[in-house]
Amino acid sequence: MKKIAKAKLQDLWRHLSEEAALYLPAGSDGVVDFARWQEDLAVDLGELNVCVPPKKFFYPQTETVLKYEIGDDLQLVDFSGHAGERAILFGVRPCDVASFSMMDKVYLGDPADEAYRRRRENTCVIALGCQEPEETCFCLTFDIDPGKAPGADILATDTGEEVVLVAQSPKGEELLATLNGLLLEATSGDEIKVKDAQEQAKEGYVTHVSVRGLMEKLDGMFTDAYWNRLYRRCIACGTCTYLCPTCHCFDLQEYATGNCGERIRCWDTCMAADFTQMAGGHNPRPTQKERVRQRFMHKLNYFPRQHGGEYACVGCGRCVRKCPVNLDILEVIREVGGAADGQ
């Protein structure tokens, strides 16, 4: 367990940026997003939910899968094995860290997605424990501890004047070891401060929902009239899916010009009509009703059914904040309900 004075964080970041490409939450035009560190970056560690979740570092919105050129023979460049840059993410919140292990279930399953796997391997995640939840935070619903982030390589905790750093993986230990000159040994007093901060983090939630029995209840709701009512407000934009840290559906597109071309993979959204549009003209999800149902069923029924009961939501609240028409997963959890004792 190590620590550093907050006043020295800039030195820490400078050092980390020499180790690998360093990304931190930073404000630009009033919007906080992860950005590449440089001396004058407006780092903002106060924001709980950066606009675009850090899933983008492992699963970018757009990536080249392969390039080809047809001459005398076919020249093919396969990008799927490219390692990408070595990166460090500093200040990832526990809910977003939890989303990584959810994404791993999809992309590191069998067969593993090579590009995703290498990015995960090449990236060191430094989580920052939360201190004070926002009104739209409901990570506790999914048993995510806001002060801890077991999936991170290093956990950072703000103890007031200092930040305490705990390595949680060999990768994290290795990185901390390179920082020896900068860090101080944490004391047993610091350990108590961290524990206090973690306990404190669980206080102050105003949004309480329960998902007990929800997955089971949804088993029988595919044809329920509930969806007829729910979808009507949806304007079919991609805000909820693109800003959701666990949404992971993609599309493959060909960009062909003359005798060369590029295949790209990009985020796709089940809210759009063309998501399930077939070449022959048939669309198995013909209206917004089926699309809205799909999104919530995927998160709250299909995914947990396939992955040992784990819901595909981390309670970050981005969809609650950002949906233009206030149609969000909190509403669905509350309205569908579950076990009789659910709140």
Added chain:
Amino acid sequence: MRAASEKMRQVAAEALAEQQVTAVLGWRKKDFWWQSPVAFVETAAAAEQLTFDPFSVYNPVKYLLEEDSARAKIGVFVKGCDSRAVNRLLQDKRLERERVLLFGLPCSGKADPAKIRAAFPAKKIQEVVFEGEELVVLLTDGEERAPASDFLLEKCLTCRHPNPVVYDQLLWEQVPVRAGVDERRFARVKKVGQKEPEERYAYWANQLGRCIRCFACRNVCPACNCRSCVFDQAEPRWLGKANDMADTLNYHIIRAFHVAGRCFECGECERICPSGIPLQEINRRLIMDIDKYFGPYEAGLDPGDSPPLGTYRGEDPAGFDES
């Protein structure tokens, strides 16, 4: 404000009970103080949920496009901006006037939750209401008051038509246009326009670099009412799905030109942009140019008028101006 909600409930319940309409579109409260989404009310009893509060901002008019056109009459509550959306759809021949019963709501502006969060402890807020020109914030441990004008949405601070321009019934007295609206309307556009070209490009590259291509700006826009959109077309695909700057500019510029002379400045595109891109600056830039080259024109005021870019006149400027 509470009296306003009461009045809404009463007229909606009457219209439904007397079968003048089969449904009424208004607003209702949801979980949080800042959420007043559109409500689809289909029975007189359900009219009880209707609310007109500082967050009843979302424009319900575009939902009329989704309604079965054969369906009988629908009642819609319209603020000034919403009423101009009705004219937009009428002029674009996407709505028949006889199909809607319009309840006009003169509106002094809606509140910006971000401004309220910055000034008051958000988690303690129970309810936010307007009382005259005051914003009243009811907290778990008390009540705070502040001038409403400090907490309005940017789009409301530049609104020239706070009173409905088309309606069947006006629910209460008209309200005055806010002071300073005309000065503020183009202030941001002029500021950006003063930048050198490289600097201006950098400004927009940074802003639009945050675009995630969710298409919320298009989907919320009443002027974007095409039955199918060129940007959704798969074969041929006019807009690449790869999120790169060339196609992001392609999308935003083409959309801006498509709504030029048709945008009635509701500002919803900018308000709901999840990435905080100041999209209204693009639309207002085109409005400024239209005013300059084709004479002053405001869209959505009269569905029978001739939109400047949909009409040819001999004296129209000949083409690409040297300026």
